[in-house]
Amino acid sequence: MQRALTGLNRSNLVTELLAGITLLAIAIPLNIGYAQIAGLPATAGLYALVVPTVIYALVVSSRQVVASPDAAAAALVASSIGGLAAAGSESYATMALAQAIICGVLFVMLAVFKLGFLANFLSKPILIGFVGGLALDILVSQIAKMLGVSIESGGEFVEKVAGLVGGLGTANGWSILIAVAAVIVLLGGRRLIAAVPWALVVMVAATVFVVVANLDEAGVAVLGEVPAGPPTLTWPVLTWVQWLALVPSAIALTLVTTAEGLLVSRAYGEKRGYPTSPNRDLLAFGLGNIAAGAQGSFAVGSSTSRTAAMDQAGSRTQLPSLVLAVGTLLLLMFGTGLLAEIPSPAIGAIVAVAILPLLGIKDFTRLWRQDRFEFAIGAVCFLVTLFIGSIPGILVAFVLSLINVAKRASAPAIDVLTADGDPQDSLLADAPKGTTTAPGVIVVRMAAPLFFANGAVFTEAVKTAVTAAGPGAVHTVVIDMEAVTDTDVTAAESFESLTDWLSDNRIRLAFSRMRDDARPRLERLGILTAQPVFATNRAAVVELSDRPSDSNA
Structure with missing residues (x-):
């Protein structure tokens, strides 16, 4: 309590x-x-x-x-x-x-x-x-109730729509009158004085009207x-x-x-x-x-x-x-x-107005x-x-x-970064510009975890960036790992194929801004090599740009 x-x-x-x-x-x-x-x-x-x-x-x-x-x-x-x-x-x-x-x-x-x-x-x-x-299914039933049509x-x-259309000839005039008046009061009253419980007003007024005019004998359905x-x-x-x-x-x-x-x-x-x-x-x-x-x-x-x-x-x-x-x-x-004589058209109008939104x-x-x-x-x-x-x-x-989810996860933001860390080119664009972060160095950032839905996409994006830079233009690829919070086996296999491709092209692989909580899993899945190079800031990227491509990290 x-x-x-x-x-x-x-x-x-x-x-x-x-x-x-x-x-x-x-x-x-x-x-x-x-x-x-x-x-x-x-x-x-x-x-x-x-x-x-x-x-x-x-x-x-x-x-x-x-x-x-x-x-x-x-x-x-x-x-x-x-x-x-x-x-x-x-x-x-x-x-x-x-x-x-x-x-x-x-x-x-x-x-x-x-x-x-x-x-x-x-x-x-x-x-x-x-x-x-x-809501639309409900509305058809309530309209039938408001018209006095049985479906x-x-x-x-x-079937409900067919029953409603087919039963229009049996509609009850008094039911229609009650329903129309109820809808007008409910919608108009709400705009005039929102604090008034108009549904209760409609229910009470309609019930009194039905009882006084003895409309249940004229075919107006009541709650019972x-x-x-x-x-x-x-x-x-x-x-x-x-x-x-x-x-x-x-x-x-x-x-x-x-x-x-x-x-x-x-x-x-x-x-x-x-x-x-x-x-x-x-x-x-x-x-x-x-x-x-x-x-x-x-x-x-x-x-x-x-x-x-x-x-x-x-x-x-x-x-x-x-x-x-x-x-x-x-x-x-x-x-x-007090509830027995409540007219069904009024109930239908109350519910219909309530479900319109x-x-x-x-x-x-x-x-x-x-x-x-x-x-x-x-x-x-x-x-x-x-x-x-x-x-x-x-x-x-x-x-x-x-x-x-799969559609959005399979197309993460993958960018080539400037030496200041700002994105300068989206690798998922139709026409890559072939830019580098620093002479001989490309820093690539993926703003999402690395898993089965985007592992191959990321691998192809890095290859595209290196290829677009031109033959011999890149000797180091740095992967910005700040947003890579997790990975899985499928993504690790895709990353392994990227590592082999970089090695075949005598391009070193480095990592920057590795998350401490993600490192153990990345190591267990083989994404981090035995002696990786870590670049953490602009100076480190420039330093990498001065290194010859004589080995792979």
Whole structure:
């Protein structure tokens, strides 16, 4: 409790309590919508706000990050479990619980073994594409809900679009009216007074309108009865085959949540000047997800939008999350009757407006201007996620990440240096100029570790520099080793071929600025010869330029 309330004092107590009430107003309607996206009852979204939220708030290192299911996670739950069980069935709900528990175990393992760095393979373009694909899939379902059109929620994207287009003739006029009014209020209200919980305003106003006008009898779909009572302890009973079938989607959920959650936690910690612990945050996610699966909810992660709302409200502690848990518990025990008449078009509008930023339109536009290759990575991930599925999307994301890493690693900066140490010619340019660092001497620097992806590239670059200088123009090649922090066997073999080539051409090999921590491995792999020459400054380079090429170092 002390950790969750770190930073709380008399001067900010009222601010924190008001922020908690605001969070409650934001979270209730959104979580009901996210539960419907996931193909689960409204209680699954509300239960996530009680025990998992409390556990997360008590364990996490961040003072501000809010834990909750979000739209992308809900869509991933629906797309991954939808192929294993029928949405709305008992086995479907049981699998959602099991999936959350598997996510929790994976988070705990990441925390214990300090493997959170794995999420770094999900670069920004990949996250944009993956989340954008899920968001567009969600948007189609919400538009159908806003129009009063019935479509198969667990179907593929193309099937949903076909069902939406084919069902336009059955659209309900009252549903459209409610949805349009809700969108106008949500978008316009946010610009007028951002601090007002417009989602709650829309939900309450739409519910009153439906009840007064008796619109459920006119074809407007409503949420329906929500079981009263607090969440109860449970445990999903599945076969081992069913548990194993959920592992890939649980891995995807864990990685996406890790990448986003740790980024948000670090960003707000740096912004507000308090320390955060990535491994503790992962542990909090783990315990929160296990709690979610053990009491009737589904996978939880960090909510960027709610965290931003709490920051804008002046909150700097986890007290709002605790207020949210208490408020939701009271609603479940005494107020579920108020939820039964909430119109589905209003819920659809609330969720649709909330996920619009997740489409990544601005992010894709920025990527197009900044780097076309990165844009292509995001676009491919977007299309695969949208048209093939979320699990193939995350697999393609990892493959694209590795390709991106390999592409950049295979083309490191390799330069010929001046005697002052400044680069004067890139050896990866199309037309080398044939310059030298000093008379008879070429100093070459590679600004990267030497390993299998760039060993041959470096060897060819040095040969190109020597050849371009002209016959007999070079008697010493100096390798600047400052940036070479590591190497591997494949690169060592490439370096050996370079050494032989230099020896055949009676050119000595020297090294400068060797790192002490890298020297033992370089010696073990044979990159450093028995009696190497070391040049450490401009004077040493000039001295080498005066030496005759009578031996090789």
